[in-house]
Amino acid sequence: xxxxxxxxxxxxxxxxxxxxxxxxxxxxxxxxxxxxxxxxxxxxxxxxxxxxxxxxxxxxxxxxxxxxxxxxxxxxxxxxxxxxxxxxxxxxxxxxxxxxxxxxxxxxxxxxxxxxxxxxxxxxxxxxxxxxxxxxxxxxxxxxxxxxxxxxxxxxxxxxxxxxxxxxxxxxxxxxxxxxxxxxxxxxxxxxxxxxxxxxxxxxxxxxxxxxxxxxxxxx
DNA sequence: TGACCGATGAAT
DNA sequence: TTCATCGGTCAT
Numbered sequence: 314x315x316x317x318x319x320x321x322x323x324x325x326x327x328x329x330x331x332x333x334x335x336x337x338x339x340x341x342x343x344x345x346x347x348x349x350x351x352x353x354x355x356x357x358x359x360x361x362x363x364x365x366x367x368x369x370x371x372x373x374x375x376x377x378x379x380x381x382x383x384x385x386x387x388x389x390x391x392x393x394x395x396x397x398x399x400x401x402x403x404x405x406x407x408x409x410x411x412x413x414x415x416x417x418x419x420x421x422x423x424x425x426x427x428x429x430x431x432x433x434x435x436x437x438x439x440x441x442x443x444x445x446x447x448x449x450x451x452x453x454x455x456x457x458x459x460x461x462x463x464x465x466x467x468x469x470x471x472x473x474x475x476x477x478x479x480x481x482x483x484x485x486x487x488x489x490x491x492x493x494x495x496x497x498x499x500x501x502x503x504x505x506x507x508x509x510x511x512x513x514x515x516x517x518x519x520x521x522x523x524x525x526x527x528x529x530x531x532x533x
Numbered sequence: 534t535g536a537c538c539g540a541t542g543a544a545t
Numbered sequence: 546t547t548c549a550t551c552g553g554t555c556a557t
């Protein structure tokens with residue numbers, strides 16, 4: 314790994330059976346879970362399932378890479394310094410809402426607002442591993458190489474058809490939710506966040522988490 | 534109102 | 546490594 318100073322954190326086995334799809338709703342992460350701090354949520358949703366029921370299909374993927382963005386002291390965060398703008402105000406809500414924003418005029422970044430009200434933290438989902446609805450994901454992306462379908466923050470959102478319509482929606486809904494994976498076994502790598510070199514104070518903090526050796530980790 | 538830019542992707 | 550990219554954000 315080229316990341317500076319990664320640490321290895323012990324995790325637990327990932328298993329997935331197609332027959333589980335209908336049971337995932339039962340294992341939905343609660344709103345209470347998203348009231349925990351960003352680092353906790355970012356680490357603990359690794360290996361979990363992201364489920365989207367759109368008009369046509371159910372899309373399911375395993376969350377394999379996340380970043381945590383802390384509150385007003387994190388100069389990489391949109392909420393740094395307590396700044397409130399029309400774009401980021403959702404971050405000040407209680408955890409459990411979706412924060413989507415457009416970047417480079419064409420891509421959508423997907424975050425989950427976490428922590429308590431007025432503690433503006435978020436968990437950024439950087440990469441997922443496709444499990445179900447793969448054909449639709451490929452179509453949405455316009456690529457056939459599976460590795461390129463969801464292995465980046467704006468790749469997977471395109472695969473899932475995420476757009477600004479999702480801004481402010483609940484991540485604890487029937488349409489979109491995170492389902493807990495009760496059988497995790499993998500190592501978690503802690504590393505520096507990507508694309509935040511401008512953040513002089515916090516750029517070196519190890520707030521990025523990913524499943525070690527997973528083929529869908531984003532590359533830079 | 535418009536200058537500026539980005540928590541990127543894809544090609545090289 | 547570099548470069549295309551463009552809607553939206555936000556300071557004015």
